Amino acid sequence: MEDFETGDKIEQLNNLPVWQKIAEGDIHLVTQKDIQQLFSVMDDGRKGYVSGSDLMTLQAVDAANLSEHDLQELVKEVDKDGNSKCSPEELYHAITSGAIAFNIVKESLRKKEIEVRSYNCDREKLLEWMKTEYETTAALWSLPMTIGSFITFALVANTHIDLFNAWRVHNALQEQFPVMTLPYKFKVVDIPTLNKWTEDYYIPTVFRQDPVYDPIPGRIAHHNQMVTGIRFAKFFRDPQPCPLDEVLSRVFNSVSGNCYFEGELKSDFVVFPYQLERPVLLETFKNMTRQPWLDEAVERLEYQVFTYNAMVNLYTLEKQEFTFELDGRLIHRFQHESFIAEPYLSVLAFVPDVAFLLLSLRSVYVNLKEVVPALMAGLDGLINYLTFWKSVEWISLLFGIGCFILWVTVYLQITVELPEEIAKLPKQDFDEAVREKGQYLDLVELQRIMSIPRIAAVLNDIMTVGNKIRDNHEFMRNLFALNFVALILRFFKSFTTNPRLDVVIQTIVDCTPNVAHFFIVYFSLFVSFAFAGHFLFGSILEGYSTALASLFTRYRKSMTFEVLNEMPVGHQILGYTWVWSYQLLMPSLILSMLIGIVFGSYYAIQSRVGEPVTLWTQVRKAIQTAAETRNFMSLWSLIVSLEDDDYPAHPQKTVTAKSLKKAFEKERMTRQNAEYLVRKGVEYIKANLEQPVLDLPDAVKIIGNSFNIMQKNEEILEQSVIVPQSGPDHDFHAVGMVQSARSAQVNNPSHEESSSSDNPVDVLEKGIMNLTDLLADLHHSHNAALENMKAKVVQEHRMTLQRQHRLKGHLDEFKSRVVRAQRGIGRLKSFVDTADFGGIAHIPEQMENDLMRCFGSRPALARENLSPSEVNHLERQCQELLKQLNELSGEFSSLVDCQPIIWELWRKCRSQCRTAHLPGVASSPSNRSNRSNRSRSPPKTRPG
DSSP states (O other): OHHHHHHHHHHHHHTOTHHHHHHTTOGGGOOHHHHHHHHHHHOTTOOSOBOHHHHHGGGGOTTTOOOHHHHHHHHHHHTSSSSSOBOHHHHHHHHHHSHHHHHHHHHHTTOOOOOOOSSEEEHHHHHHHHHHHHHHHHHHHHHHHHHHHHHHHHHHHHHHOOHHHHHHHHHHHHHHSOOSOOSTTOOOOSHHHHHHHIIIIIHHHHOOOOTTTOOSTTEETTTEEEEEEEEEEEEEEOOEEOSSOHHHHHHHOTTTOEESSSSOEEEEEEEEETTBOHHHHHHHHHHHHHTTSSOTTEEEEEEEEEEEETTTTEEEEEEEEEEEOTTSOEEEEEEEEEEESOTTSSGGGHHHHHHHHHHHHHHHHHHHHHHHHHHHTOHHHHHHHOOHHHHHHHHHHHHHHHHHHHHHHHHHIIIIIHHHHHHTSOHHHHHHHHHHHTSOBOHHHHHHHSOHHHHHHHHHHHHHHHHHHHHHHHHHHHHHHHHHHHHHHHHHHHHTTSTTTHHHHHHHHHHHHHHHHHHHHHHHHHHHHHHHHHHHHTTTOGGGSSHHHHHHHHHHOOOOHHHHHTSOHHHHHHHHHHHHHHHHHIIIIIHHHHHHHHHHHHHHHHHHHOSOOOHHHHHHHHHHHHHHTTTSOOHHHHHHHHHOSSSOSOOSSEEEHHHHHHHTTTTTOOHHHHHHHHHHHHHHHHHTOOOOOOOHHHHHHHHHHHHHHHHHHHHHHHHHOOOOOOOTTOOOOOHHHHHHHHHHHHHOSHHHHHHTTSOHHHHHHHHHHHHHHHHHHHHHHHHHHHHHHHHHHHHHHHHHHHHHHHHHHHHHHHHHHHHHHHHHHHHHHHHHHHOOHHHHHHHHHHHHHHHHHHHSOHHHHHHHTOOHHHHHHHHHHHHHHHHHHHHHHHHTTTOTTHHHHHHHHHHHHHHHHHHHOOTTSOOOHHHHHHHHHHHHOOOSOOOO
């Protein structure tokens, strides 16, 4: 009965006119009469108030179109006094001027708050949360991996590159070698002065050959032993015709007209072993200068010395490089590179390598677990996978693996290839001969041990391998430095997991557009000043001699007074103007603006972040989440499956726990997993839900609508109100009066002439009387129609009560039958639980024995004291029992609760019958056939 009353109540609420006004956003048109009608339907008990639960039932009214949030706001508005009662006045004010009115206005402007339900969410929002959660979790767990990779790689780099001792060896050798100067009034500027410096200073210094202070041959700078000696390496080009006209070519080179800055770069090497005595070495060098071995075709000259220091376990390759520039200058560079001779003297040196390799392989494995599903999803999956931070991580991993591979290559060259080449040189025999002689060897003595061409070839091969190791080692150092830069980017990725650490990253991202536009202005001004300095000072200062050098010099240092004072007066004015304008504009103003841009973004990000969680709290929550989701599906596999454009796992836009579990049924997603995902998705949507804000255009739109409605109401009011006017030519008639007078004139034409002379008061009185009669007739007809309607309503109400009474009786009967069926099921279940299936199982065997007795011999029946009539009676009873059992099974086959019980009963009977069957009992073929037919007869019920 209550259900029918509730249904009628909801139908009445649906038919109220107030909902149309609310749906159209016309809150101002809602009157107290509308609210009174709504209140009367809701207050069916005529209590004079409604409760909050009554108002929440409006959610079932389709015409209302009010969300649960709207109704909760309505309940809060009407119950400000806290008595849990709502009067019509409170309801009217709550609907027309409360929060629900504001929500309805926002909905009319399409800015209503999105209602978030707790049991479903949008697929795109769920994907957005899954990506955010996955990236945050991955970045959080990558932080210890990044720290571990940084520590292990730093240990690897410091273990295999000994920069501490390398710098000290380089400094000792640099101080040992002579500076490139000659005595007073001489300076190395060309080939003759370079030959003079080499002959008088360089060779005597390197080959000191002092038996008192250098008892060990080839020793230099105290503990640094030369492996070979000095190798002179020149790099030159063959002469080519100058790309000029014949006149200019002859002006440049009147002999051949050739130039040397084009063509293939070739090389030539001469090795001076340190076992030769110094006069022989000097004579050999003089012969080289007479050829001349060094001429204008040479582009670069190198003096190479390869040493080994056992005290610090380092090989060192020192190079004095002389570059002959095309403009005629001679540039001298002192270069050196040291590498460890025995990298794994201690077993502990393997520990950083193994740790770094394991961490790198684990990172590769983790990333491969993500990239394989992305590749399986096709090109779209790979594009979605390769985000900026994923690319950074792969670059860092590739750099790390590249460093390790390059180190293995250098290690094999140092420990395998270089010792093989050194072993070809009988260095010990050479040194022993020097010690036995008491002085260094000449060419004849040296040739007794090994031929001179063979010595030159072996020494040249050793120096070639040493240079190759030097180049690879230098490249490895640079690659190590780049890998540290890549680790910095990985740190940035890990910092994004925590809002406190992410402030710096977000500041850089936020200010990047402004900084980019700033640098357009800054670079334009800076380049203009640099090029002006290039043309002002390029002829007198090396730093401004080229455009690129001007950019660096202008950024690195300022102009000095001495330089400006040496310039002509006109150039001094331009120089001072250039310096002062640059100092005032660039460092003081422009760079201050850059600092302001960065700090403005920082303060904006900091205020937006507020008070975020600390890293320790986030780690604790991540551990709890990992424990909660231990047996759940991987977020990345879910993301890839949901983002598949060709075959999406969940094509529906709305996601529920049931639909999500069904979509990943093959992957065996659990119900807890699906509910967790939906719950987290809903929490993410609520946390990131933006409150709609009414801006100035919305306010103008509301004011315009209100103004239009006021104008329409004003026009309707002017049309409905008629102001009577008096005058000699105006008839004082109302509508009812005119119609009554005209009808009276038709019915009584003779009276028309006599009434024409009556005064207006009599006409007014007659009109009022006619109007009264008309109102009385209308009242009579209205009462009659009302009585008729009331009678029909009473009759319909009586018939409705009768139908409800009959329906209630049917429901009661149905309930009683259901209760009896439930009781029968319970009794049947208790019977099955307590039944002796072992005894029941012997019934078929006993019946078979009885049949055997029945069809057996007379003596057998006599022995059992049985007659054939008793056997027939027993058989009929068994058949009747079987028939009743089948009927019972058919009657309860439609009940789901009974089906498992009957099936269990049948199974137990069958199993007990097989167990109790005695194979030794004889039976006739007919009996066996009957028994097999009965055993094969299937039950009429099956478990649902």
